[in-house]
Amino acid sequence: MLTKSSTELVRQRNSVLVLATLRRHGPLAHTEISDHTRLSSATVSAITADLERAQIIEKSEQQPASGRGRPRVLLRQRRDCGYLIVVIISSDAVQYSLVDYSGKLIDRFSEERSHDPDGAARFVTGVREGLERILSRSRIEREKVLLISISSKGLVNSSEPVLVWSPIFGSDQIDFESALKPDWKAKVILDNETLLVAAALGAREENVKGADFRSLAALSLGHSIGLGIVRRTSHGGHDVSAPNFGHMLHMANGGLCRCGTRGCIEAYAGFYAILRTAFEVPLDTIPAKFVPLAELDKIAARARQGHRISGFAFRQAGLALGNGLSRMLSLTERMPIAITGVGTRYYDLLRQGIEEGLGQSHVVRMEGMPELRVVADEQILVFEGHLNRALAVIDEDIVVAGVQGGTEDVSVPK
Amino acid sequence: MLTKSSTELVRQRNSVLVLATLRRHGPLAHTEISDHTRLSSATVSAITADLERAQIIEKSEQQPASGRGRPRVLLRQRRDCGYLIVVIISSDAVQYSLVDYSGKLIDRFSEERSHDPDGAARFVTGVREGLERILSRSRIEREKVLLISISSKGLVNSSEPVLVWSPIFGSDQIDFESALKPDWKAKVILDNETLLVAAALGAREENVKGADFRSLAALSLGHSIGLGIVRRTSHGGHDVSAPNFGHMLHMANGGLCRCGTRGCIEAYAGFYAILRTAFEVPLDTIPAKFVPLAELDKIAARARQGHRISGFAFRQAGLALGNGLSRMLSLTERMPIAITGVGTRYYDLLRQGIEEGLGQSHVVRMEGMPELRVVADEQILVFEGHLNRALAVIDEDIVVAGVQGGTEDVSVPK
DNA sequence: GATTTTTTTCTCGACAGTCGAGAAATTTAC
DNA sequence: GTAAATTTCTCGACTGTCGAGAAAAAAATC
Structure with a gap:
């Protein structure tokens, strides 16, 4: 409330509103936009006329008229209005996706990540090459790429695209903004992976429950532990955050974590921690850098057959997660918790510990116990979260940059 | 962003903005309002004219002109525009304050709280009587009381004025909304006490640092433990919350807490917990209902003289607080922590434990270690927080209710 | 095939809000 | 007494939203 309001701001907000409903519900007719936004028909006309003139949306060609009356003309985003590159960094690969303004996937490939530790600098070079590659494969002009949306596990600066801490590079910070500035005019955003999962689940949940949706947490189980929280704000938007949950203190002076601290949640619930407990390795052993999934599957199999120590390892992991979640809930309101990630395949073994914790x-x-649900397809959710956030950012930027572009040959009256 | 915008909304927001700057900086001239709000002079004229017509603000009488040029006419809130009653519930008393629309204290008294446990229903009756008393002492019309702002320790529902859990009444919920509805047309709001402290400190901090202020936590030490967090939102407002910090899990299966759970932070850092540890009473002993401060002072004195167990009791309290704060910081961003409440008198004994934790x-x-600072005068901060929040709510309500009241005798043209 | 009905889109005038510029008011300085 | 300085107020231009009704276009009906 510290900042003044003006009529131009009104137009901007309403324009963004129109674009957002177009995103949410696909191509819509004039009347439908009016219904969804509660803007008057006249206002919708004015706004869509502006957006059309600025080449941001277009009338779709004639529909085979369904029902009588004047046939609807659907409005949709112009695909060639701009492009988005999504970069998903995971522990063993980097996936590049090229998406057009309508949200349609145009091209995608993955590049294996070498596991060499010499790290951050080399890695950034790799990303720059990957971006060049997806651009050149597409024949799209560089200037048409409006946004590069990156995600990774780890801790992300909330205002700038800087990876502050990650399980892969530790405290070797990566500033994507400055790394990509020489090559790209596009805006660069970086989000924690589980934050995007939460964002996607929040959007889905709101589509189902409408205004009843209040908040939701996503817990990602894997080599490391991620948490994303999404909350509806007072004015209808979504506030989403990814706290440093995996390295929240579980137990003072507890087991040694990959990060070098003792007693993190991850030091009990990460894959390497489960392995460590199952093999009765001392808790102050420096953890393995990478744990093959097959190794964990074996422990899980033994646990399911009643092997005591193996079962205990999962139970202890569950306890750490449950305690941590309870602490999170002490600091927020009650909310359902969606569990996702590769680790969900061990949910049968973890569940009791989580609930006890x-x-x-x-x-x-x-x-009372919060609702716990298992959600598969983490990868899809991550991508969905990318699109949700990135396209919203693009819409906003386009509108704020000014919707006056386009062909200015309106100067022929009569 | 889910809701449409309109020109009326623009006027509303800007009117609230004008009233808010008037709150912040005291009586201001036309030009000063324009400077602070960045609204044009013409707009300020329009808005203040409306507000004046609606009897919300008034021109102050001639100032002794300082400097040359046309002398300024200061605008200020009309005191008689409406009134606010502040009710501060503490463990041993309830304080009632009557405040006018300009924020000036008109009347105040405290009523001792009987320590009888028969509780909630009786207590509510007492509050209703207290409110009647402060009204009748003042000769103000009942309808002129626009807001009743209540605070208590404990857990508060974020949307309705319902005390969900409190150290005094436990889980006996108190719904102030429905309790006061028969007597009062005024709106009723309820906030956690430490939330108000955080709100007040946040406002002060912003006055000093301006846009550099990002967030701050207030930790209140006493018989129970309170935490308030204040954060700047993206659009300049303050988002403030009071998580259930005192009953966040410190240690699984730990000491028994007043709330009946084991291992809460309060079961280590509350006054009764320090007493329990110092006297080597078993951790599962049901805690004393009330601890005289003199008792704790004695333990503190012994600790300062080097008595081992007494020192250990404070150290352990500090550790619980430090661990808890670290967990809070894992879920939020780094922020300074202001420590307040009666317990600050033992800060010399707690400090090492807090930092270690x-x-x-x-x-x-x-x-790095967050900034820790001790802030005295918790009572003043609570009241300040009440005024900040309550008067802002009143401003908002008045403007939204519509600024068209007042004398409608403008119908004589020429 | 002409007319009516239905549905959608577009346009016009009214109204609300902000802004910049300049007029009006009013005091001090010389 | 006049000029300069400073503050407040007013006017016209511009932008925005809204409701109502005109215009467009296809299906239904006679």
């Missing part, structure tokens, strides 16, 4: 706290005793 | 976590190792 949750049950040990005041919040859960008072408000 | 903080230091055991990944965040603090990475980002």
Whole structure:
């Protein structure tokens, strides 16, 4: 409320609103936009006329008229209005996707990540090459790429695209903004991977529940532990954050974590930690850099057959997660928790520990156990989260940059 | 962004903006308002004319002109525009304050709270009587009371004025909305006490640092433990919350807390917990209902003289606080922590434990120790927080209700 | 095939809000 | 007494939204 308002701002907001509903519901007719936005028909006319003149949306060609009356003309985003590159960094590969303004996937490939530790600088070079490659494969002009949206596990600066800490590079910070500035005019954004999962799930949930949706947490189980939280703000938007959950303190002076601290949640619930407990390796052993999934599958199999120590390892992981989640819930409101990631394949073994860990706290005793649900297809959710956020950013930027472009040959009156 | 914008909304927001700057900086002239709000002079004229017509603000009488040129006419809130009653519930008393629309204290008294446990229903009756008393003492019309702002320790529903859990009444919920509806047309709001402290400190901090202020936490030490967090939102407002920090899980299966759960932070850092540790009473002993401060002072004195167990009790309290704060910081961004409440008198004994507890976590190792500062005068901060929030709510309500009231005798043209 | 009905889109005038520029008011300086 | 300085107020231009009704276009009906 610290900043003034003006009529131009009104137009900007309403323009963004129109573009957002177009995103949400696909191509719409004039009347439908009016219904969804609660803007008057006249206002919709004015706004869509502007957007059309600025080459941001277009009338789709004649529909085979369904029903009588004047046939609808659908409005949709112009695909060639701009492009988006999505970069998903995971522990063993980097995936590049080229997407047009309508959200349609145009091209995609993955590049294996070498596991060499000499790290950050080399890695950035690789990303720059990857970006060049996807651009050149497409024949799209460089200037038409409006946004590069990157995601990674780890801790991300909330205002700038800087990877502050990651399981891969540790405290070797990566500033994507300055790394890509020489090559690209496009804006660069960086988000935590689980944050995007939460964003995607929040959007889905709101589509189902509407205004009843309040908040939701996504917990990603894997080599490392991620948490994303999404909350509806007072004015209808979504506020989304990715706290440093995996390295929240679970137990003072506890097991040694990859990050070098003792007692992090990850030091009990990460894959390497489960391995460590299952093999009864001392808790202050420096953890393995990478754990093959097959190794964990074996432990899980043994646990399911009743092997005590193996079962204990998963139970202890669950306890750490449950305690951590209860602490999170003490600091927020009650919200459902969606569990995702490769680790969900061990959910049968983790569940009891998680619920016990949750049950040990005041919040859960008072408000009851939060809803726990397992959600598969983390990869799809990550991409969906990218699109949600990135395209919204593009819409906003385009409108704010000014919707006056286009062919200025309106100067022939009569 | 889900909701449409309109020109009326623009006027509303800008009117609220004008009232807010008037709150912040005291009586201001036309030009000064224009400077602070960045609204044009013409707009300020239009808005202030409306507000004046609606009897919300008034021109102050002639100032002794300082400097040459046409003398300024200061605008200020009309005191009699409406009134606010502030109710501060503490463990041993309830304080009632009557405040006019300009924020000036008109009347105040406290009523001792009987320590009888028969609780909630009786207590509510007491509050209703207290409100009647402060009204009748003042000769103000009941309808002129626009807002009743209540605060208490404990857990508060974020949307409705319902006390969900409190150290005094436990889980006996109190719904102030429905309790006061029969007597009062005024709106009723309820906030956690430490939330108000955080709000007040946040406002002060922003006055000093301006846009550099990002966030801040207030930790209140006393019989129970309170935490308030204030953050600047993207559009310049303040987002403030009071998580259930005192009953966040400190240690699974730990000491028994007043709330009936085991291992809460309060079960280590509350006054009764310090007492329990100092006297080597078993950790599962049901805690004392109320601890005289003199008792704690004695333990503190012994600790300062080197008595081992007494010192250990404070150290352990500090550790619980430090661990808890580190967990909070894992879920938020780095922020300074202001420590307040009666317990600050033992800060010399707590400090080492707090810092050690903080230091055991990944965040603090990475980002460094957060700034810790001791802030006295918690009572003043609570009241200040009440005024900040309540008067802002009143301004908003008045403007939204419509600024068209007042004398409609403008119908004589020429 | 002409007319009516239905549905959608577009246009016009009214109204609300902000802004810049300059007029009006009013005091101090010389 | 006049000029300069400073503050407040007013006017016209511009931008925005809205409701109502005109215009467009296809299906239904006679």
